[in-house]
Amino acid sequence: MTNRFFEHKVLEQIPAELSAILTELGLPRFCIRQLRRWIFARKTTSFDKMTDLSKETRKILTEQFGTIFQGKELTHDQSADLTEKLLIEWPDGERVECVLLRDDRNHRTACISTQIGCAMGCLFCASGMDGFVRNLTRGEILEQLLRLNSLLPDHERLTHVVVMGIGEPLLNLDTLLSALDEVTAPDGLNLSVRRVTISTVGIPSGIRKLAESVVCNGKKYKLAVSLHAPNDELRTRIIPQNRFSGIDEILKASDDYFEQTGRRVTFEYILIAGLNDQPEHVRQLVHLLKHRTAIVNLIPLNPVMELNFQTPSAKATARFAGQLESQGIQVKVRFRKGDQIGAACGQLRRIHR
Ligand code: SF4
Incomplete structure (x- = not known):
C-alpha cells in the first residue's frame, strides 16, 4: 500500500475511479458493490459498520479514505412543519446548508446547494449578500444528499431532489451532473x-449546455427558471445577472430546452409585496408565457431579516394566481416551509457566522 491513496475521498470518485482504486488496494471486485450498497441503500456513514466486509477490508478502507463524510454538521434544526435544515462545515471552514422537506403526498425532498456563496446577487436572497466563494465538489454535493437521506427513518428514503439551495447550479454544471449520476x-x-429539478437564475448558455448534456446522457432533468419579474427593468433591479442576458434570451434558451428534452420548463416567481405583484405584472407575465408550454410556480417571499422586502398576504397571492390562471397560464402556488428555521436560502449560514 502506498500513501498516495490517502488523498482520495470516497464520494469524490466516480464508480470507475473508485473501482480502480480498490483494485490497486488488492480488494476483490465485489467490494465496490458492497461499499455502494452500504453508502447509498443502507445509509451507512462509517466503514466500521459495513459488517459484510471483512475486518481487514474495513481497516484498509479506513486507512485509505479515512471517513466517508468530509464535513461536520454544525446545526440541525427542525420546524413545526417537519422541515429539517442542516448547516455543514467543510474542512476549509466554509459552510453550506441543505434542507429536507416533507409533504402530505409522502414526498421527501432534498434541497441542495452547489456553491459556497453566490455571484448572482439577487436582492431578496441572503446568499447573494456575501458574494461567491467557491464551487462545491462532487463529494460535497453528494454528502448533502446522503446526510439528508439519513435523517429519514430506515423505511423511508428521498423521493425528490431539487437543486435550489445556495449557488447557481449551471455555473458548477459538470460537477453537479456527476453528483446527480449517483442520484439516478x-x-x-x-x-x-x-x-x-435543477433551478437556475437563467443563464442562456448554461441552459443550452444542460440541454446538450441531458440529451446526450438521456437524463432529462426538470428545469426551473427563476423569473421573478416580467420585464427587464424590474428583473435587472432584483436579479443583477439579468443585464447580461435579458428575459427574451432566457425564454429562448428555455424554449430550446423544452424542444430538445420534451420537458416543460417551470418558471419560478417569488412574489414580493408592492414590487412584482401588481396588475401590470400579471399582464406582462401573461404576454411572456401565453404561447409557451410552461408552468408558473408562485412563491410568496420568505422574509430575510436584513432586507426590506415584504411578504404578500395570502389574499394577494391568491389574487395574482387567479389572474394568471384566468388568462390560461398554469400556476401552482408553493407555500413556504421551514419559516422558523430560516428557510430562505443562506439565512442560516449568516446567523451562524
Ligand atoms: S437566489 Fe439563488 S441565484 Fe440568486 S443570489 Fe440567491 S442563491 Fe444565488
Missing part, C-alpha cells in the same frame, strides 16, 4: 430523473 444510478439513490 440504480445502485445509487435510485431516483427517477423525473424527480430531479
Whole structure:
C-alpha cells in the first residue's frame, strides 16, 4: 500500500475511479458493490459498520479514505412543519446548508446547494449578500444528499431532489451532473430523473449546455427558471445577472430546452409585496408565457431579516394566481416551509457566522 491513496475521498470518485482504486488496494471486485450498497441503500456513514466486509477490508478502507463524510454538521434544526435544515462545515471552514422537506403526498425532498456563496446577487436572497466563494465538489454535493437521506427513518428514503439551495447550479454544471449520476444510478439513490429539478437564475448558455448534456446522457432533468419579474427593468433591479442576458434570451434558451428534452420548463416567481405583484405584472407575465408550454410556480417571499422586502398576504397571492390562471397560464402556488428555521436560502449560514 502506498500513501498516495490517502488523498482520495470516497464520494469524490466516480464508480470507475473508485473501482480502480480498490483494485490497486488488492480488494476483490465485489467490494465496490458492497461499499455502494452500504453508502447509498443502507445509509451507512462509517466503514466500521459495513459488517459484510471483512475486518481487514474495513481497516484498509479506513486507512485509505479515512471517513466517508468530509464535513461536520454544525446545526440541525427542525420546524413545526417537519422541515429539517442542516448547516455543514467543510474542512476549509466554509459552510453550506441543505434542507429536507416533507409533504402530505409522502414526498421527501432534498434541497441542495452547489456553491459556497453566490455571484448572482439577487436582492431578496441572503446568499447573494456575501458574494461567491467557491464551487462545491462532487463529494460535497453528494454528502448533502446522503446526510439528508439519513435523517429519514430506515423505511423511508428521498423521493425528490431539487437543486435550489445556495449557488447557481449551471455555473458548477459538470460537477453537479456527476453528483446527480449517483442520484439516478440504480445502485445509487435510485431516483427517477423525473424527480430531479435543477433551478437556475437563467443563464442562456448554461441552459443550452444542460440541454446538450441531458440529451446526450438521456437524463432529462426538470428545469426551473427563476423569473421573478416580467420585464427587464424590474428583473435587472432584483436579479443583477439579468443585464447580461435579458428575459427574451432566457425564454429562448428555455424554449430550446423544452424542444430538445420534451420537458416543460417551470418558471419560478417569488412574489414580493408592492414590487412584482401588481396588475401590470400579471399582464406582462401573461404576454411572456401565453404561447409557451410552461408552468408558473408562485412563491410568496420568505422574509430575510436584513432586507426590506415584504411578504404578500395570502389574499394577494391568491389574487395574482387567479389572474394568471384566468388568462390560461398554469400556476401552482408553493407555500413556504421551514419559516422558523430560516428557510430562505443562506439565512442560516449568516446567523451562524
Ligand atoms: S437566489 Fe439563488 S441565484 Fe440568486 S443570489 Fe440567491 S442563491 Fe444565488
